[in-house]
Amino acid sequence: MVKNIVRFPSDEWIKIFKEELNNNKAYEEAAKDWEGDFLFVITPDEDLKKETVFYIDLWHGKCRDAYLVKGEKNAMFVFKGPYSNWKKVIRKELDPIRGLIRGLFTVEGDSRVILDQAKAAQELVNTASKIPVVF
Amino acid sequence: MERTIDCFFWNPNLGVEDGLDFTYEEVGNGITLKKPIFTIDVLEKIIAGIKKARQDYLLNHDIPAVLDAIDKVTALWMDPGYKGRKMARDVLPTVTGFSVEMIESWGFDYFFDILKKENLPLLGKLQPNNFREFSSLGDGLVKAYGKSYIHHSNYQPEVIGHICAGNILGLAAFEMVMDKLVDAATWVKVPSEEPVFGALYAKSIEEIDPLLAHTIAVLPFGSDNTMVQEFLFSKSDIVRATGGENARKNLSELAEKYKVPLAGHWHKFSFITIAREYLDSQAREIAELASLDVCAWDQQGCFSPQEIFAETGGSVSPKDFAKLLAEEMETTSRALPKGTNSGKMHVLDGYYQYFTKEMMGEPVKIFPSSTHQWLVIYDESTTNFEPSPLFRVIRVKPISDIMEIPKRVKPIGTFLQTVGVAIPHDRLIPFADAMGEAGATNIRTISSMTLQKAWEPWDGRFPLNELFEHDAVHWVSIDTRDIATEIKTALQRKRSIVDQRRSPQRK
Numbered sequence: 001m002v003k004n005i006v007r008f009p010s011d012e013w014i015k016i017f018k019e020e021l022n023n024n025k026a027y028e029e030a031a032k033d034w035e036g037d038f039l040f041v042i043t044p045d046e047d048l049k050k051e052t053v054f055y056i057d058l059w060h061g062k063c064r065d066a067y068l069v070k071g072e073k074n075a076m077f078v079f080k081g082p083y084s085n086w087k088k089v090i091r092k093e094l095d096p097i098r099g100l101i102r103g104l105f106t107v108e109g110d111s112r113v114i115l116d117q118a119k120a121a122q123e124l125v126n127t128a129s130k131i132p133v134v135f
Numbered sequence: 136m137e138r139t140i141d142c143f144f145w146n147p148n149l150g151v152e153d154g155l156d157f158t159y160e161e162v163g164n165g166i167t168l169k170k171p172i173f174t175i176d177v178l179e180k181i182i183a184g185i186k187k188a189r190q191d192y193l194l195n196h197d198i199p200a201v202l203d204a205i206d207k208v209t210a211l212w213m214d215p216g217y218k219g220r221k222m223a224r225d226v227l228p229t230v231t232g233f234s235v236e237m238i239e240s241w242g243f244d245y246f247f248d249i250l251k252k253e254n255l256p257l258l259g260k261l262q263p264n265n266f267r268e269f270s271s272l273g274d275g276l277v278k279a280y281g282k283s284y285i286h287h288s289n290y291q292p293e294v295i296g297h298i299c300a301g302n303i304l305g306l307a308a309f310e311m312v313m314d315k316l317v318d319a320a321t322w323v324k325v326p327s328e329e330p331v332f333g334a335l336y337a338k339s340i341e342e343i344d345p346l347l348a349h350t351i352a353v354l355p356f357g358s359d360n361t362m363v364q365e366f367l368f369s370k371s372d373i374v375r376a377t378g379g380e381n382a383r384k385n386l387s388e389l390a391e392k393y394k395v396p397l398a399g400h401w402h403k404f405s406f407i408t409i410a411r412e413y414l415d416s417q418a419r420e421i422a423e424l425a426s427l428d429v430c431a432w433d434q435q436g437c438f439s440p441q442e443i444f445a446e447t448g449g450s451v452s453p454k455d456f457a458k459l460l461a462e463e464m465e466t467t468s469r470a471l472p473k474g475t476n477s478g479k480m481h482v483l484d485g486y487y488q489y490f491t492k493e494m495m496g497e498p499v500k501i502f503p504s505s506t507h508q509w510l511v512i513y514d515e516s517t518t519n520f521e522p523s524p525l526f527r528v529i530r531v532k533p534i535s536d537i538m539e540i541p542k543r544v545k546p547i548g549t550f551l552q553t554v555g556v557a558i559p560h561d562r563l564i565p566f567a568d569a570m571g572e573a574g575a576t577n578i579r580t581i582s583s584m585t586l587q588k589a590w591e592p593w594d595g596r597f598p599l600n601e602l603f604e605h606d607a608v609h610w611v612s613i614d615t616r617d618i619a620t621e622i623k624t625a626l627q628r629k630r631s632i633v634d635q636r637r638s639p640q641r642k
Contacts, residue, residue: 097198101316102290102603103260115257118199 008090008133009042009052009083011068018056018066020127027123028061034120035059036113039073041080047135048083077109092129096121137165140226142330144337146349149184151177164229168330170355173363181352182370185320186293188349193318196347201315204344206252211339213247215239219339223332231304231329232476233433238304240471240632241431245586246305250312254589256599257316263608269564273590276616280571280609287396287605292372295319295602298386300377301328302435308336309598310375311351317602322352322367330355358382368393373602376400398601400594403437403552404522406444406544407581408537408566413557414449414456420626421557422459424582425529426467427629428555429509431585433473434525438553438577438584441523443531444540453533454500457513460531461502464509468527470633473508478526482507485528492516520544537562541569548574552594555584560618571611579614580621582629588614 006012021027040054053069079096085104088094097118099105107114114121139159145151155177160168171177193201211217220243228235233242248254261272263279270276295317297310307323311333314321325333333353341348356363358381368374368389375398376386383401390397407428413421428440443460445453482504489512492499502511509527520543523529534540537558544551551574558566567578576595579586587593592610593601615621 095198098318100259101198101257101599103600104290106259106262111257111259112253115199115202118197122197 005132005134008131008135009048009054009068009086013131013133014054014056014066014068016131017128018063020131021063021066021124024123024127027120027127030123031058031061031117031120034061034117036076036109039069039075039078039080040086041078042086043080043082045082045084077107077114079105079107079114081105087135089125090128090133092125096125137167138226139167139169140222140331140334142168142170142325142334142353142355144334144341144348144351144353145181146184146188148349149180151180162229166226166229168230170330173354173356173360175362175366178354178363178366181354182294182320182322182367185322185350185352188346189293189318189320192346193315193320193350198316201347202252202255204340204347205250205255205312205315207343208336208339209247209250209252211342212243212336215243217339219335223335226331227304227329228474230331231301232474233304234472234474236471237432237474240635241585242304249587249589250308255312255316256589256597258590258597258599260600260604261597261610266610269567269613271616272612273588274615275588275591276567276613277592278568278571278611280611281607284607285604286607287373288603289372289396290603292317292319292602294371295321296367296371296374297321297323298374298376298378298382299323299326299333300379300382301326302432302437303377304329304332304432306377307333307353311336311340313599313602315347315350316599319372319602320350322354322371324364324367325353325355327355327357358385364389365393368395371395373398375601396605398596398605400437402550403594404520404547404550405438405440405553405555405584406442406520407440407555407584408540408558409443409445409456409556409581410537410558410562411446411449412559412562414445414451414453416450417557418449418451418456419459419463420622421581422456422463423467423629424557424622424625425460425555426463427471427582427632428584429464429527429529430467430471433476433478434523434527434529436585438579438587439525440529440553440555440584441525442520443529444534444537445531446537447533447535453515453531454513457500457502457511457531460529461504461511464511464527464529465504466633467629468504468508470635473527477508478524479507481524481526482510482528485510485512485524489514518543520547537566538569541566541573544570544575545573551575553577553579553584555579555581556618557581557622558618563613563618567611567613571609574609575611576609577612577614580618580625582625583614583621 037057042052057065156172266279269278299306373396377400489501498515500513512530514530591612595609
């Protein structure tokens with residue numbers, strides 16, 4: 001159970017996200033076939049001055065590793081968008097898959113693989129939305 | 136057999152049909168087209184209905200479920216035994232004037248490929264700065280020209296309107312699918328020349344997912360019905376339209392009046408370019424492929440070739456190529472015959488015009504069909520680009536260097552669209568680049584000019600992105616990264632069509 005309000009984006013947030021994700025049975029089921037790591041890139045806009053990058057290693061319904069990236073890092077997929085759109089996703093105002101199709105986010109890597117994992121993506125969002133945050 | 140075809144579709148539960156009068160138009164072969172006479176009151180209810188269906192269902196529906204529904208609808212239409220396809224097969228030749236072979240083969244067997252789930256353009260927005268050189272996209276290449284000055288942006292359109300031209304069969308289906316990918320309610324004005332397929336397709340969606348279908352209204356009305364058009368524009372977040380010069384002028388004024396962004400696709404010119412490297416032992420194969428581009432949709436599409444530029448210096452001269460093309464036109468025309476709208480007078484006009492020139496000793500040679508089904512003209516009297524009379528009339532013109540072509544077509548750059556090519560890869564990229572600079576938008580392997588790939592831009596803009604955002608970027612695509620292989624594949628496809636049509640007709 002998460003009690004503390006944390007800042008998004010921050011290393012503290014991504015660590016809690018990992019913990020919550022590994023407690024999410026619905027995600028475990030939805031992502032049981034998933035193999036691949038992500039960089040979630042939050043690009044600056046009027047409310048965020050500096051680009052922030054999270055690394056998340058997802059493997060068969062579990063999160064093996066997650067942290068704030070300092071320096072260079074590569075991953076199978078790079079999911080990238082402005083801070084304002086990430087806020088909408090975390091507030092469940094924007095489905096990330098719909099955001100991808102509309103071009104509100106971009107992906108490097110095979111976007112069709114992600115589109116096939118829409119249910120898992122929804123559980124990632126459900127998990128993120130349960131973490132009390134301050135933007 | 137007498138039959139009456141509904142040329143309209145909306146959620147039948149709206150109960151608006153009782154308040155409508157209908158027209159009944161007999162089009163021959165026992166076929167009567169039923170069209171509503173709209174009132175504003177009824178249109179209000181229809182638009183409110185598609186908006187409610189969007190709000191209640193589409194916005195809460197998973198995108199994968201939408202994709203699955205579209206895929207199931209596509210599978211229906213790719214089945215020759217599907218009742219909707221059988222109905223289309225029975226009715227469309229009479230309504231459109233295209234032959235049943237053309238509708239079955241080029242229409243259903245190949246057009247619907249673009250609507251398969253795995254081919255849908257779900258790429259998001261491309262960043263122009265990542266495509267300042269021809270770069271990979273799909274199985275081809277794209278390049279961005281111009282600056283990304285954004286003059287319209289709305290990522291959540293509620294209602295999208297579509298005004299479809301009559302020369303592109305299946306366009307209404309494509310538009311319905313695009314809108315569902317972006318969670319928008321849809322109204323489609325189907326063309327007077329072909330008001331049938333849109334409603335048949337919407338009904339096929341209803342068979343698979345009724346609530347998804349109820350976000351769609353298919354509305355047949357005349358282009359001169361300003362009352363209906365003004366009302367629909369006033370209710371739309373964006374309108375995408377295809378049509379000729381009159382449509383461009385009238386709809387642009389309407390869009391301005393109601394401050395509605397208009398994504399317009401207007402009159403265009405397309406042509407073929409053949410490099411000397413392909414005018415050798417492969418010349419007959421290239422003639423086979425060129426004949427398919429000329430025959431497809433009886434040359435009525437904006438992507439249909441109006442001229443062929445053949446480069447000199449190969450072992451087969453442009454004039455001899457014209458002769459080969461004439462032989463292949465005969466073969467291909469037997470497999471994909473013209474329908475009732477044969478444009479015979481256009482062909483005869485072309486024949487007599489060039490017959491006179493030939494008799495007068497001009498450097499012209501005509502290769503006619505004995506039945507005036509098609510006409511190939513070899514013409515070295517001018518190197519200027521000239522529109523064709525269409526209906527399978529094609530001019531072959533010699534050119535000493537294909538890189539001369541971009542300069543020659545530059546004056547009509549804003550009207551350029553598709554360039555069908557048989558050019559080796561090392562010469563293709565600079566040619567495509569020069570054509571892109573001149574204004575062309577799609578470089579396609581010869582015989583594929585009318586087969587848009589789902590990932591390709593359309594008139595320089597990506598069809599899905601165009602529904603959200605308008606900018607000054609002009610995208611140019613090459614439909615393959617390996618033209619030699621693409622030509623081999625195209626040849627297999629072309630020969631399978633010809634062979635199939637030599638066999639007894641499918642049931």
